[in-house]
Amino acid sequence: MRELSLNxxxxxxxxxxxxxxxxxxxxxxxxxQSTLEIKITDDGCGMSEEQVKSVIDPxxxxxxxxxxxxGIPLFKMAAEQTGGYLDIKSQLGKGxxxxxxxxxxxxxxxxxxxxxxxxxxxxxxxxxxxxxxxHSVDDKTFTLDTRELKEVLGDVPLDTPEVMQWIDDYLKxxxxxxxxxxx
Numbered sequence: 001m002r003e004l005s006l007n008x009x010x011x012x013x014x015x016x017x018x019x020x021x022x023x024x025x026x027x028x029x030x031x032x033q034s035t036l037e038i039k040i041t042d043d044g045c046g047m048s049e050e051q052v053k054s055v056i057d058p059x060x061x062x063x064x065x066x067x068x069x070x071g072i073p074l075f076k077m078a079a080e081q082t083g084g085y086l087d088i089k090s091q092l093g094k095g096x097x098x099x100x101x102x103x104x105x106x107x108x109x110x111x112x113x114x115x116x117x118x119x120x121x122x123x124x125x126x127x128x129x130x131x132x133x134x135h136s137v138d139d140k141t142f143t144l145d146t147r148e149l150k151e152v153l154g155d156v157p158l159d160t161p162e163v164m165q166w167i168d169d170y171l172k173x174x175x176x177x178x179x180x181x182x183x
Contacts, residue, residue: 003113004038004078004102010071011040011098012122016129018044020095022147023122024132027115031138034105035084036112041097047090055088075100082106116171119144123167127158133171135178142174 008025015023020042028037047055055072075098076086082103090096102109119133123146130150134143144167146158156163 003111004036004075004100005113005115005118007071007075007078007100008038008040008115009118009122011075012118012131014071015040015042015044015096016126018042018046018096020044020129022130022132025119025134027112027135029104029137031104034103036102036104036109037099038102039097039099041095043095046092046094046096047088048092052088052090056086072098078102078110081108116168116175119171120164120168124159124164135175137178140178142178144170144174 012023012025022043024039024041026037026039026041028039029035056076057073072086072088079086079100079102083106084101084103086098086100088096088098115135119131122129123131130145130147132143132145132147134141149158149163149167153163158164158167
């Protein structure tokens with residue numbers, strides 16, 4: 001994949017298919033240590049130890065629409081080619097945690113890409129799934145939690161155009177604060 005945000009989308013969609021009610025996506029950038037960590041946690045159906053071992057195999061997939069599953073293997077490769085790693089922890093009936101750590105100064109670092117659009121699309125396409133997105137750069141952090149938005153909005157759906165525009169604007173504004181200027 002050309003950008004890591006697409007890997008995040010793929011893994012989050014796996015969480016949706018696993019019937020997760022909450023998906024937490026955490027992006028942590030440490031410029032001093034030159035690291036980027038992406039952690040995706042869900043409370044879906046989880047996987048057995050055997051499935052966890054199998055998901056890094058590109059010829060393993062639970063989907064019936066294709067015979068290969070490239071999302072996790074490509075994410076693992078992207079992390080490892082920078083000197084980083086990918087770790088998957090899962091328990092049947094409890095959920096899954098996928099953590100990838102990258103050395104962001106490495107010449108083979110895949111760009112993060114448009115993570116804000118990825119989060120926006122996930123919310124728009126899965127309004128009933130609770131998405132908690134946290135993005136940190138050094139000592140600055142922001143969080144968007146759709147559970148809080150739903151509480152404020154009451155009966156107004158998240159995928160309403162005006163709500164989605166607010167979410168897009170909020171993500172852009174907060175990201176500009178993280179990076180210290182306009183994107």
